[in-house]
Amino acid sequence: MTYPHVQYLREAELKHGRLAMLAFVGILVQSVTHIPGYPSETNWLNALNAAYADKNASLGVVQISIFAMIVEGKFYPHDGWCGQMDREPGDLGFDPLGFTKKPGFDMKTAQLKELKNGRLAMIAFAAFLASANMPGSVPGLGASALRRDSAVASSSALCGKTLAVAQPQAEASKTAARYTTQVILPSLAWIRTGLKAAGLKPCELKAVTLAGNDILIGKTEAGKLFGVGNLCPHIGTPMSEGADVIGDVIVCPLHGSSFKVTTGELLDWCVSPPIIGPLTGLLIEKKNLLIFEVRESGIFGGGDIEVLVDTNAKKAYEADYWKGLLDAQGKDDGSFY
Numbered sequence: 001m002t003y004p005h006v007q008y009l010r011e012a013e014l015k016h017g018r019l020a021m022l023a024f025v026g027i028l029v030q031s032v033t034h035i036p037g038y039p040s041e042t043n044w045l046n047a048l049n050a051a052y053a054d055k056n057a058s059l060g061v062v063q064i065s066i067f068a069m070i071v072e073g074k075f076y077p078h079d080g081w082c083g084q085m086d087r088e089p090g091d092l093g094f095d096p097l098g099f100t101k102k103p104g105f106d107m108k109t110a111q112l113k114e115l116k117n118g119r120l121a122m123i124a125f126a127a128f129l130a131s132a133n134m135p136g137s138v139p140g141l142g143a144s145a146l147r148r149d150s151a152v153a154s155s156s157a158l159c160g161k162t163l164a165v166a167q168p169q170a171e172a173s174k175t176a177a178r179y180t181t182q183v184i185l186p187s188l189a190w191i192r193t194g195l196k197a198a199g200l201k202p203c204e205l206k207a208v209t210l211a212g213n214d215i216l217i218g219k220t221e222a223g224k225l226f227g228v229g230n231l232c233p234h235i236g237t238p239m240s241e242g243a244d245v246i247g248d249v250i251v252c253p254l255h256g257s258s259f260k261v262t263t264g265e266l267l268d269w270c271v272s273p274p275i276i277g278p279l280t281g282l283l284i285e286k287k288n289l290l291i292f293e294v295r296e297s298g299i300f301g302g303g304d305i306e307v308l309v310d311t312n313a314k315k316a317y318e319a320d321y322w323k324g325l326l327d328a329q330g331k332d333d334g335s336f337y
Contacts, residue, residue, distance in 0.1 A: 003081060215307055
């Protein structure tokens with residue numbers, strides 16, 4: 001699997017796009033109007049310094065910073081790097097006006113609009129930065145962040161005022177993309193790993209990737225064969241990089257979380273290192289370890305180890321993706337969006 005996973009990249013793109021949209025609106029509003037009682041600074045580059053210099057405005061900056069830290073701590077995509085997030089990228093569950101619950105609401109269209117507007121806002125914000133540091137580098141942006149509408153109607157025109165001509169509304173492009181979501185059902189199948197149970201010693205672990213699933217094959221101290229997810233549910237640490245098997249329990253090599261290999265049941269959560277481990281565990285919801293059913297091929301056993309996996313897991317994961325620039329890592333069939 002490719003790291004960082006496209007899930008992590010999509011989360012980052014949406015976050016940057018949303019911040020850029022807020023910044024773009026803030027630059028325009030700051031140039032034309034101000035809230036009474038707060039510093040009046042038309043140059044957006046100096047607005048933050050002016051806020052720091054004002055007692056009331058500085059308290060507002062502190063409030064915004066604390067709110068941002070709470071949101072980041074709550075929705076940090078810690079599992080996105082390895083593609084194990086338990087939510088869709090960008091979905092924070094924030095819908096106070098209930099738009100998504102209205103009849104006929106098209107979620108996919110709304111998500112695509114947000115993605116495109118966010119990309120456009122990032123380009124626009126980059127243009128403002130370039131214009132501020134290299135005046136004249138961006139066509140249409142002068143010394144100020146916003147040109148007043150007074151430029152449209154000029155009183156110095158020889159034949160009266162020059163008015164903007166209303167342009168007819170452009171028709172929708174006939175080549176506009178139409179995105180659909182394909183529903184892909186699970187397809188379970190036994191897949192050979194190329195490993196033999198006889199070649200595994202008790203407490204030995206082997207990592208394999210089958211149909212897009214990261215799986216860890218091993219044996220308990222008693223020699224019983226098992227299969228579990230290779231990524232720790234905490235922050236996606238590969239269990240194959242130093243995990244210990246004690247009896248029928250596997251222990252994560254990073255923070256010491258332990259799980260039953262037979263059921264995936266969580267036993268201990270982030271017990272090491274002292275202080276740091278338990279603190280990181282408080283920030284992330286406790287989860288059980290993913291388990292896989294394993295067997296030995298052949299009528300009487302003794303063949304390759306086989307694992308029961310969903311061969312459509314990767315396809316189902318990709319089918320619901322917004323088709324954007326970051327999807328260039330490719331589809332499951334080797335083609336690109």
